[in-house]
Amino acid sequence: MNALHHLWEQLLQDELERCQTTKKNDRWRPKLHIAPPFGWLNDPNGLCQHQGTYHAFYQFSPFQAKGGLKFWGHCTSQDLLHWKFEGAPLTADQPEDCHGVYSGSALIEDGEMYLYYTGNVKEMGDHDFVNTGRRSYTMLAVSRDGRTIESKEALMDHKDYPSDLTRHVRDPKVWKREDTYYMVQGARTKEDKGIVLLFSSGDKRHWEYRKRFETKEAFGYMWECPDIYELDGRTVLSISPQGVETEGLKYANLYQSVTCFLDGDFRAEAAMGEFRELDGGFDFYAPQTFLGDDGRRIQIAWMGLPDVEEFYTNRTVEDGWQHMMTIPRELSVKNGVLCQNPVKELAEWWNCSKPLQGSFDENVESCCELELHTEGGNLEVVLADGLRLRYNKEEKIFWMEFTDSLLGSGRRVRGREIEELKEMRILIDVSSVEVFINEGTDVFTTRFYPKTALCRVRINGEGCHGTYYFHSNEQ
Ligand code: FRU
Numbered sequence: 001m002n003a004l005h006h007l008w009e010q011l012l013q014d015e016l017e018r019c020q021t022t023k024k025n026d027r028w029r030p031k032l033h034i035a036p037p038f039g040w041l042n043d044p045n046g047l048c049q050h051q052g053t054y055h056a057f058y059q060f061s062p063f064q065a066k067g068g069l070k071f072w073g074h075c076t077s078q079d080l081l082h083w084k085f086e087g088a089p090l091t092a093d094q095p096e097d098c099h100g101v102y103s104g105s106a107l108i109e110d111g112e113m114y115l116y117y118t119g120n121v122k123e124m125g126d127h128d129f130v131n132t133g134r135r136s137y138t139m140l141a142v143s144r145d146g147r148t149i150e151s152k153e154a155l156m157d158h159k160d161y162p163s164d165l166t167r168h169v170r171d172p173k174v175w176k177r178e179d180t181y182y183m184v185q186g187a188r189t190k191e192d193k194g195i196v197l198l199f200s201s202g203d204k205r206h207w208e209y210r211k212r213f214e215t216k217e218a219f220g221y222m223w224e225c226p227d228i229y230e231l232d233g234r235t236v237l238s239i240s241p242q243g244v245e246t247e248g249l250k251y252a253n254l255y256q257s258v259t260c261f262l263d264g265d266f267r268a269e270a271a272m273g274e275f276r277e278l279d280g281g282f283d284f285y286a287p288q289t290f291l292g293d294d295g296r297r298i299q300i301a302w303m304g305l306p307d308v309e310e311f312y313t314n315r316t317v318e319d320g321w322q323h324m325m326t327i328p329r330e331l332s333v334k335n336g337v338l339c340q341n342p343v344k345e346l347a348e349w350w351n352c353s354k355p356l357q358g359s360f361d362e363n364v365e366s367c368c369e370l371e372l373h374t375e376g377g378n379l380e381v382v383l384a385d386g387l388r389l390r391y392n393k394e395e396k397i398f399w400m401e402f403t404d405s406l407l408g409s410g411r412r413v414r415g416r417e418i419e420e421l422k423e424m425r426i427l428i429d430v431s432s433v434e435v436f437i438n439e440g441t442d443v444f445t446t447r448f449y450p451k452t453a454l455c456r457v458r459i460n461g462e463g464c465h466g467t468y469y470f471h472s473n474e475q
Helices: 003-021 315-319 345-349
Strands: 039-050 053-061 071-077 083-090 101-109 112-122 134-143 149-156 165-177 180-189 194-201 208-213 222-231 234-242 258-263 285-291 297-302 329-334 337-342 352-364 367-373 379-383 387-392 397-402 413-417 423-429 432-437 442-447 455-470
Touching (some): 039 071, 039 285, 039 297, 053 101, 083 149, 101 134, 101 285, 112 149, 112 165, 165 222, 222 297, 234 285, 337 423, 352 367, 367 379, 413 442
Parallel strands (some): 039 101, 194 222
Antiparallel strands (some): 039 053, 053 071, 071 083, 101 112, 112 134, 180 222, 194 208, 222 234, 329 337, 367 423, 379 455, 387 397, 397 413, 423 432
8 A cells, every 4th residue: 555545654653652641521422333433434335345344434533523635444343332443444544535535335246345336526726616626536445354455446537427416426336236236426416415326336346327306395405324225125325315305204414324225126116115215214314225244234424413513412522533433234125114223233242131110210331221011101211410301102203312412411301203113112222312112113312421431220110021131241
């Protein structure tokens, strides 16, 4: 690799050593979720399983907890729950990626990792960086182990993209089907409409534009981080649109993450079904999926959002880092709905459990799971004296509401219509909460900042019973 990459590596190493010698009070660091050792994290990138090991790359600004120049951070895991930081193999070291190694994906073939990403370049001068002044190269980096990059090359530039687009074209997701490689990218047209581009290739390097996915009326001005995958006999299109207006309880976050089913072959005239939000909480964006060796479709999303600082913040910035990923979620289709549940490794990790009743008030471990079953009644769960999860059977709405402003750090209330609450799993990991409702049919994700290490949990529910799970090293 080139001299600039070595320089970045050296600076990263210095930062790692500096952080190890000045150990901060890292009270909000999760135990089971991917988080950066320092600096800023956003989208998951290049998710894959390679020779048995899980690899997750991510958008990483190592030197600024509030974000800056983007590299790809890298971590590995054997169980999708315990992750080892492996450095930043992709740094901004080429003329085509000098202002950011943006999001992308991994294709595994013949023992090699093909890492596709967007090389972001901002030109000098007076530009809006939408219609002029920006270049979005489609890049390919090849690696055997994810740690050392053997080559980097630019595959496409704006001359290869349709001419009615702005300079916003990015986030290649690549997969193979039969003998052909497919790639989707997110884009913004000159008419401010979000779309997805489909390309195909016979050799992983030369790509041909095939078609676009779009709605009749604009659904936001830009679609980021697209993904297309097969799931339980259906074809799913996943996108992260920007610029969608709030509609009652729907689309309450600044930017969205939605999926729809494609009816028909994605290469031909596939019709797009109705969009459904993947998450009803405050912190979820840019999900990406990959296929595990055992055939599971696993999704990881950024547990955060871009540009929300004026609405809500993350107190970990005080400790020199910001943002984390969601727990890896196994996807399935049940009753025509895309469901997300924590990977099965999570249930295997807990080695202690205690039964729960509808009336409960106890301090629980900062990393634990609460599983609750109801008999169709009302339910209220209060976490850390200030995060209320509530279901009212007359209203048929599930609410996630912060009543303590420091705990939510600007997050207030989100709700979603749910016909009946049968059961839910609440995964708490120090500064995050993920609620999986009715076998993952609805999910709510949020960060939170409890004052104490143990988390007080109060449950009040008619005919409610369940289990509290945690892990003890003394077992
Ligand atoms: C989504 C996103 C991507 C882009 C990356 C840059 O959060 O804006 O579209 O590639 O982040 O960090």
